[in-house]
Amino acid sequence: MRIIVPVKRVPDTASVRRIDATSRTVDRESSEAVLCPVNEYAIEEAMRIKERTDAHVTVLIAAPESGRGIVQKALAYGLDEAVFVTDPAIAGSDAIGTARVLAAALRHLEPWDLVLFGNQSTDARTSVVPAAVAELLGLPSITYARHLELADGSLVAHREHEEGWDVVSAPLPAIVSVVEAINEPRFPSFKGIIAAKSKPVVDLDLAGIGLEPGLVGHGAAAAELIDFSERPPKAAGTVVNDDGAGSSVGALVDWMAERKFV
Amino acid sequence: MMGEILVLVDHSDGAPRKSALQLLTAARSVADVTGDEVAAVWLGPGAAAAADTLGRHGAARVLAWDSADAKAFVTVPQVEALEQLIGARSSTLLLFASANHTKDVAARLAVRLGGGIITDATGLEVEGGRVVATKEVFGGDVITRARIAGDRAQIVGIAANAYPVEEPGTAAAPVETFSVTLSDAARSAPVTAVEKQASADRPDIAEAAIVVSGGRGLGKPEGFELLERLADLLGAGVGASRAATDAGWYPHRYQIGQTGRTVAPSLYLGAGISGAIQHRAGMQTSQHVVAINKDPEAPIFQIADFGVVGDLYEVVPRLIEALEARRG
Numbered sequence: 001m002r003i004i005v006p007v008k009r010v011p012d013t014a015s016v017r018r019i020d021a022t023s024r025t026v027d028r029e030s031s032e033a034v035l036c037p038v039n040e041y042a043i044e045e046a047m048r049i050k051e052r053t054d055a056h057v058t059v060l061i062a063a064p065e066s067g068r069g070i071v072q073k074a075l076a077y078g079l080d081e082a083v084f085v086t087d088p089a090i091a092g093s094d095a096i097g098t099a100r101v102l103a104a105a106l107r108h109l110e111p112w113d114l115v116l117f118g119n120q121s122t123d124a125r126t127s128v129v130p131a132a133v134a135e136l137l138g139l140p141s142i143t144y145a146r147h148l149e150l151a152d153g154s155l156v157a158h159r160e161h162e163e164g165w166d167v168v169s170a171p172l173p174a175i176v177s178v179v180e181a182i183n184e185p186r187f188p189s190f191k192g193i194i195a196a197k198s199k200p201v202v203d204l205d206l207a208g209i210g211l212e213p214g215l216v217g218h219g220a221a222a223a224e225l226i227d228f229s230e231r232p233p234k235a236a237g238t239v240v241n242d243d244g245a246g247s248s249v250g251a252l253v254d255w256m257a258e259r260k261f262v
Numbered sequence: 263m264m265g266e267i268l269v270l271v272d273h274s275d276g277a278p279r280k281s282a283l284q285l286l287t288a289a290r291s292v293a294d295v296t297g298d299e300v301a302a303v304w305l306g307p308g309a310a311a312a313a314d315t316l317g318r319h320g321a322a323r324v325l326a327w328d329s330a331d332a333k334a335f336v337t338v339p340q341v342e343a344l345e346q347l348i349g350a351r352s353s354t355l356l357l358f359a360s361a362n363h364t365k366d367v368a369a370r371l372a373v374r375l376g377g378g379i380i381t382d383a384t385g386l387e388v389e390g391g392r393v394v395a396t397k398e399v400f401g402g403d404v405i406t407r408a409r410i411a412g413d414r415a416q417i418v419g420i421a422a423n424a425y426p427v428e429e430p431g432t433a434a435a436p437v438e439t440f441s442v443t444l445s446d447a448a449r450s451a452p453v454t455a456v457e458k459q460a461s462a463d464r465p466d467i468a469e470a471a472i473v474v475s476g477g478r479g480l481g482k483p484e485g486f487e488l489l490e491r492l493a494d495l496l497g498a499g500v501g502a503s504r505a506a507t508d509a510g511w512y513p514h515r516y517q518i519g520q521t522g523r524t525v526a527p528s529l530y531l532g533a534g535i536s537g538a539i540q541h542r543a544g545m546q547t548s549q550h551v552v553a554i555n556k557d558p559e560a561p562i563f564q565i566a567d568f569g570v571v572g573d574l575y576e577v578v579p580r581l582i583e584a585l586e587a588r589r590g
Contacts, residue, residue, distance in 0.1 A: 013520045014539045017400040037521050095379065096372060119362075122520040122543070123400065126381045127362070128369035131337065135370035140451035141337055144362045146514070156454075159336070160515055161362045162466045163274060164459035168336050170451035180507075180521050181514030222378025224411040226394060228404055234565055237551075239558075242572025246580030252552070253584045255568045259550060261472060261496065261529050262585055 001055035001150075002112040003046045006102050006133075007039040007074050009067035010123040017123070024218075024225045025092055026123060033066070035073045038118030040185035041178045043077045045148060046116050048183065053150075056080050058109065062090060062101045075196035076188035083109065087205040092218025095124065099132035104211035105204065106137060114155070117177040119144050127177075134175035142174050146181040265298040266351055268325070270344070270358040270367070271316065276308040278315055280427060280469050281359035286320040287425040288386055289357050295388040298355075301325050302435065303347065305340050306332035309437050317435030320428065324437045325351075331444060336451035337363065341370040343442045348375065348415065350440070355393060360419035361468065368417050377415030380408055384424040384526075384547075393418060401520070401543030422468045423526055459515065463494065467516060470499030472529045475518055475545070476511075477503035479534020479555060479574060483511035488578055489533060495585045501525060503532075503541045519544040533574040537562025554578065 011017045012032040020027035046057045059074040061067065062085040071082045085105050093101065106115060117130040127143075134141035146165055147158035153172050158165040160179050188196075206213050214220060238255070242248040256262045267289045271282040282302075289300040302321035304312060309326030316324050327343045344356065344367070356371070358364045360382045372379040383395035387407075393416050394409045410416040460466055467473050474493040476486055486500065493500045502512040504519050518525055520543040530548035535541060537553065537560055545551075546565055553566035554574045563569045570577055 013401065013543050017403060019399075019404055019406070041521075095369075099369075099373070125399075125524065126379075127365050128372075128379055128381060131366035131369035132373050135341070135373040138447060141366055141370065142451065143366050158457070159363070162279075162460070162468060164457040166336075166453045167455040167457065168451055168453050170336065174451075179514070180517065184508070222372075222376075222410050222412075222414050223380050224378075224409055226407045226409060228406040231398070231403055231405055237563075237567040237569060239563060239566070239569040239571060241558075242570050242577050244573060244576055246576055248570040248572055248577060249580045249584050252568060252570060252577075252581060253588070256529075256552075257588075259529070261550075262588060 001049065001053050001114070003049060003055050003057045003114045003116060004060050004106060004109060004112050005039070005042050005046050005057060005079065005116045006060040007043070007070065008036040008121045009033050009061065009063045009070045010036045010121055013122055019225070019228050023092060033069065035070050036118060036121045038120055038122060038180065039074070041180050041182055042116040042118050043074065043079065044183045044185040045178055047078055047186070049150065050078070058083055060102065060105055060109070061085070062098070062105065064091065071201055072196050075199045076193045077186065078192050079199070081200045081202065083202045083204060085204045085209060087213070089206055089213035089217045092221060093216045094221035094223040095126050095128045096132055097216040097221055099129050099136060100216050101209070101211065102129065103133045103136035104209040106133065108204065108209040113172045114150070115173070115175045117175070119177040119179045130175055130177040137175065140170040140174050142168060142170050143177040145176050145178045148176060148178070148182065265296065266301050266353045267293055267298050268348070268353045268356045269300060269302050269321065270356060270364060271302050271304050271312070272359050272361060272364055273304065273306070273308070273312065276311055278312055279359070281361060281422055283319045283427040284423065284425040285357050285359055285420055286316070287428045288420050290320045290430070291425070292355065292386055292388055292393060296391060299323070303344065305343050306330065309439070313437050314434040317433050318429050318431045320430050321435040324435045326437050326439045327442050328439050329442065334453055335449050336453060337366045337370060338448040339442070339444055340367045341374065342444055342448050344371050345374050346442055347440060354413070355416045355418065358417070358419050360421050365419060368419060372415070372417045375415040377417050378410035379417045379419070380410065381419035382421045383418055384421050386418070392416065398547050402547035421526065423471065423528070459513070465497070465499045467499040467501045467518065467525050468523060470527055472496045472498035472531070473501050473525050473527045473548070474498045474531045474533070475501035475503065475535060476506055476533050477535030477541070478505035478509070479536070480506060480511065481534070485534065486512050492578055492582050495582060498531070503535050532562055533578055535562055536560045537565065
């Protein structure tokens with residue numbers, strides 16, 4: 001069993017996140033870069049499978065050179081190796097362009113049985129990359145998995161939606177994305193952090209994964225940012241102190257009634 | 263011949279979801295400028311029964327693939343149906359609701375058509391005959407305007423509640439059925455069961471006009487029973503912060519925040535939620551925010567339109583009593 005976990009470098013939600021006016025993409029200098037927290041669920045699921053089946057797990061990251069720090073952070077969870085894809089031509093890719101890079105890298109890394117994505121990234125939050133990668137590879141997209149079982153070359157997953165979930169099955173290899181209901185991620189151990197330093201890291205560029213540079217990057221992006229603005233700060237609201245016996249409730253109900261919420 | 267804006271209708275138990283009716287409003291706002299017609303696309307059985315609702319909400323016609331295959335296999339049958347439909351008609355714009363499974367359909371379709379995809383748009387304008395989508399990113403801190411470049415197919419997802427449900431029509435829309443040839447690959451991942459978890463009476467947090475949400479300050483799982491009573495009085499959905507879902511007090515599927523779901527209701531009422539940035543990233547574009555929290559320094563008060571500093575176990579039961587009394 002071989003598993004690939006694609007992870008993303010994102011700006012920390014707790015930092016000031018901006019769009020760079022020149023590159024028109026995420027301003028990566030204005031904020032601290034972290035491993036996308038949603039990826040932790042995919043890494044955890046891969047680790048659990050690894051512990052059960054002795055699977056080999058590769059973490060895949062496509063990022064500018066400045067994103068290399070994420071490689072060690074991901075390996076620290078106990079994954080076996082990393083593949084780091086970087087190429088100046090990738091800059092400015094939209095979600096479909098990003099999917100093209102990841103799909104080409106996955107083709108280069110074949111054979112594998114399972115790809116485990118997070119269902120969304122905390123920066124762009126479009127959730128379209130896993131399905132787009134599956135389409136590019138001609139594979140099922142078993143996204144939003146809240147439960148995953150593997151057996152005999154196939155999988156069963158519970159795909160979450162607004163009303164509950166669908167129980168689905170699919171042959172391997174398959175593209176899966178997981179939601180945070182699937183598990184409780186571990187923290188990297190001290191041993192894991194030390195061991196990460198000696199895990200193999202494979203460096204690849206677009207030529208290395210066999211992808212034509214003209215298919216990705218700013219020039220190929222179908223979704224085009226026209227302009228952007230920062231949200232104006234919100235005016236201060238009303239704050240009342242409750243006396244411990246519900247003295248605030250009258251004012252709250254009036255406030256809600258004025259706005260026709262009751 | 264006039265062009266056609268296609269609206270992918272998400273439906274459940276034979277009825278269009280509220281998000282689909284909002285999509286029809288969004289589509290008509292574009293059609294009013296471009297002169298195009300709005301066609302609802304119904305994938306699966308049951309279009310005839312929905313034609314009245316869809317017509318009254320603004321669809322000029324319903325294009326239906328009347329086959330259970332649409333939902334019998336994961337995603338790909340719907341992609342192939344749309345690909346074949348778009349190939350046969352003069353459509354350059356497809357609108358879809360930005361929900362889990364429809365986003366997958368749209369993403370795979372964008373790849374197949376060589377088109378572009380924008381998700382979670384909160385507004386649409388028309389410039390030069392093409393759509394410009396407004397979108398809030400980084401938890402609502404930044405507002406962007408984007409379009410699909412060139413003459414590529416425009417596949418645009420609309421955020422829940424970004425447009426109202428309107429009812430401009432009076433009659434059922436005519437239904438035109440079409441057939442679809444499925445590839446073998448479309449049948450590779452069967453759906454073997456559907457588990458419904460949502461309460462039939464309580465709206466989902468993404469679609470609800472009001473969301474009542476609880477966090478660490480509830481202190482115990484029973485706190486959510488109280489919030490559910492309040493929510494049901496308001497016709498609201500119930501959400502939770504990650505602290506509450508990680509504690510096992512409420513299911514993960516209702517987690518609002520950076521690793522969970524994003525909501526933008528008319529009213530968000532948070533009880534016992536401090537409002538850490540990771541939570542605010544999932545709710546701060548709500549139109550109105552009410553916060554009930556013991557800690558006057560809680561960051562949620564920075565974005566609250568109405569804040570109550572107090573013990574939620576004193577305030578919420580009395581709020582429920584007051585709302586019940588108003589009902590009489």
